[in-house]
Amino acid sequence: xxxxxxxxxxxxxxxxxxxxxxxxxxxxxxxxxxxxxxxxxxxxxxxxxxxxxxxxxxxxxxxxxxxxxxxxxxxxxxxxxxxxxxxxxxxxxxxxxxxxxxxxxxxxxxxxxxxxxxxxxxxxxxxxxxxxxxxxxxxxxxxxxxxxxxxxxxxxxxxxxxxxxxxxxxxxxxxxxxxxxxxxxxxxxxxxxxxxxxxxxxxxxxxxxxxxxxxxxxxxxxxxxxxxxxxxxxxxxxxxxxxxxxxxxxxxxxxxxxxxxxxxxxxxxxxxxxxxxxxxxxxxxxxxxxxxxxxxxxxxxxxxxxxxxxxxxxxxxxxxxxxxxxxxxxxxxxxxxxxxxxxxxxxxxxxxxxxxxxxxxxxxxxxxxxxxxxxxx
Numbered sequence: 048x049x050x051x052x053x054x055x056x057x058x059x060x061x062x063x064x065x066x067x068x069x070x071x072x073x074x075x076x077x078x079x080x081x082x083x084x085x086x087x088x089x090x091x092x093x094x095x096x097x098x099x100x101x102x103x104x105x106x107x108x109x110x111x112x113x114x115x116x117x118x119x120x121x122x123x124x125x126x127x128x129x130x131x132x133x134x135x136x137x138x139x140x141x142x143x144x145x146x147x148x149x150x151x152x153x154x155x156x157x158x159x160x161x162x163x164x165x166x167x168x169x170x171x172x173x174x175x176x177x178x179x180x181x182x183x184x185x186x187x188x189x190x191x192x193x194x195x196x197x198x199x200x201x202x203x204x205x206x207x208x209x210x211x212x213x214x215x216x217x218x219x220x221x222x223x224x225x226x227x228x229x230x231x232x233x234x235x236x237x238x239x240x241x242x243x244x245x246x247x248x249x250x251x252x253x254x255x256x257x258x259x260x261x262x263x264x265x266x267x268x269x270x271x272x273x274x275x276x277x278x279x280x281x282x283x284x285x286x287x288x289x290x291x292x293x294x295x296x297x298x299x300x301x302x303x304x305x306x307x308x309x310x311x312x313x314x315x316x317x318x319x320x321x322x323x324x325x326x327x328x329x330x331x332x333x334x335x336x337x338x339x340x341x342x343x344x345x346x347x348x349x350x351x352x353x354x355x356x357x358x359x360x361x362x363x364x365x366x367x368x369x370x371x372x373x374x375x376x377x378x379x380x381x382x383x384x385x386x387x388x389x390x391x392x393x394x395x396x397x398x399x400x401x402x403x404x405x406x407x408x409x410x411x412x413x414x415x416x417x418x419x420x421x422x423x424x
Contacts, residue, residue, distance in 0.1 A: 048083075048423070049144045051136075051167070052090045056129070056154025059094025060101035060109065069101060071314040074239050078412045080106045089144070091136070133160045145423050146170065152177050152201050159204045168422035171205040174236065175335030176215045178222070183266070183333045195222075202227045207418050209234040211336030214356050232418060235361075236338045237408040238345045252325040254385065257281050258348070259328045260317065260339035263289025263308075268330040268353070268372065270298060275377035277302045283328075286312060286320070321346035326384065329353060332372065336360070341406050344398040349391050351380060361405070366397040 054060075063069040080086050089108045092098045095118075098111035115135060119125050147158040149171045162169040178194040186194075202208055202223055209232045210216050216231050257276075261267045263285065272283060273295060282305035292308055299306040312320070317339075321327070327343035327350050334357040341361075343350055350367040352358045362369060370377050384391070 048085050048087065048146070048419075050086060050088050050419070051144050051147045051158070051161075052088050053147070053149045053154060053158050054090065054092045055151040056157075057093050059092040059111065060090075060098045061094055064101055065311075067311050067313040067317065069313075071239070073102060073104070073107075074408070075237075075412075076104070076107055078239075078408050079415065080104075082412055082416055129154075129157055130160065132157055133164060136161060146419055148172060149201075149205075152197055155197065155201045155205075159200060162204060168206045169204065170207045170209065170418060170422070171201045172209045172234070173201075173215070174211055176210070176218055179215070179218050180333070199223060202230070206230065206422055207232055209418075211235045212357050212360050214360055215335065232414070234411060234414055234418075235406060236336045236341055237411045238341050238402055238406050239408045240345050240402070252323060252347075254325050255281055256284055256324060257326045257328055257351075257381075258284045258286070258321065258324040258343070259330070260286045260321075260343075261329075261331070261337070263287050263292045263295065265291065266332055266334075268332050269295050271330045271372060271374060271377060272328055273299050273302065273304050273306060274374045275381060276304045277378075279378070279381055281326075281381060282307065284309060284324070286310070286317060318342055318346060321348055324348050326351060329358065330372065330377070331355065331358075334358060341402060345402045345406075347395055347399065349384075349395055350398060351377075361401060366394055366401050368394065 060069060063072050076088055087106045087108070089110055090102070091110050091112055094111040094113060096111055096114040099109045102109055112132065116128065116132070119128075144167055147162060147167050147169045149155045149158045149169065152171060152173050155171055158169050161167060176198070178191070178198045181191045181194045198219070202219065208227070208230050210219070211234065213233055216233055219231060220228055257272075259267070259269065259272060263269060269285065269291070276283060284307045286309050288311055296306065296308065321343050325348065327340070327348035329337060329340050329350070329352040331337070331353055333355060336357060340350060340352065340358070344366070350362065352362050352367055352369055353372050354369045358369070368380055370380050
């Protein structure tokens with residue numbers, strides 16, 4: 048069975064490599080193929096001929112679109128050209144294809160056009176809701192309308208539309224129509240751990256360092272963490288890059304808070320590093336289904352997280368410490384951490400049970416195979 052897999056519009060395998068996500072993403076394909084050896088993937092990327100060098104699997108074929116189609120320096124011209132890719136794709140790569148999967152909403156117009164013309168079932172996978180994020184980020188009215196319309200098209204023309212949380216599903220139903228409810232499937236993010244040994248807090252982990260992972264942007268609310276760390280003896284390690292790095296570095300210096308910026312590391316390296324930390328903080332103002340929090344839980348970190356709706360879908364006071372997004376509340380949590388070691392151990396064990404029960408890659412793949420087979424039988 049051939050599956051046509053479209054990357055997010057404008058993304059390529061180099062993008063995945065540079066962001067540290069390539070190995071993780073390829074594991075997803077490997078697990079699908081492991082469960083069903085008849086599955087073969089044709090990955091369409093927005094890269095040039097060098098993109099083929101990033102994957103060496105006999106069941107994965109990489110088709111870099113800009114190896115065959117000219118890329119222009121004007122983004123708008125490339126966008127317009129993308130509406131005519133279906134003819135090129137048909138002549139080269141649509142033979143014996145049974146399913147199309149679009150990774151993320153952006154770019155879905157291309158597989159939608161293919162689906163409508165050649166009647167190939169379409170699955171759209173989303174990790175977060177672009178329209179809802181545009182509202183949170185106070186994007187221009189035009190951008191909000193464009194994201195809303197793109198979401199409607201995705202819901203209207205896909206056969207299955209997956210989201211990573213029930214919050215996202217309820218948002219779509221509320222803002223579009225309940226008639227789409229049956230095609231919206233919840234497929235959360237995953238952790239690729241075979242057997243999680245129930246861990247406990249141990250003193251080989253650094254008890255005076257706190258780790259946080261994610262883009263250094265307003266959404267992640269790192270400023271709150273830094274201000275809460277003032278007059279404590281904790282220091283903060285951040286893995287990620289973003290536009291606020293310099294201003295946050297200046298803030299930390301002014302408050303005499305030690306903050307270490309480690310940039311982007313591969314997903315495998317990040318997981319190893321997380322296992323060396325005792326405490327993980329997510330202070331996000333809004334989220335999808337954050338992979339780094341799930342990975343921190345599986346790595347035996349005590350998760351301290353903002354009390355927002357998407358966190359509350361998998362975090363409770365039985366497997367984490369939840370805080371209101373204000374400085375005093377978080378500072379009180381931090382100052383009480385070492386006084387509650389016994390309870391902290393219970394939270395970590397429960398967090399790892401949560402991962403084992405709901406968020407392993409094997410469980411996701413089982414559901415995805417069920418989705419695929421439902422469309423071709």
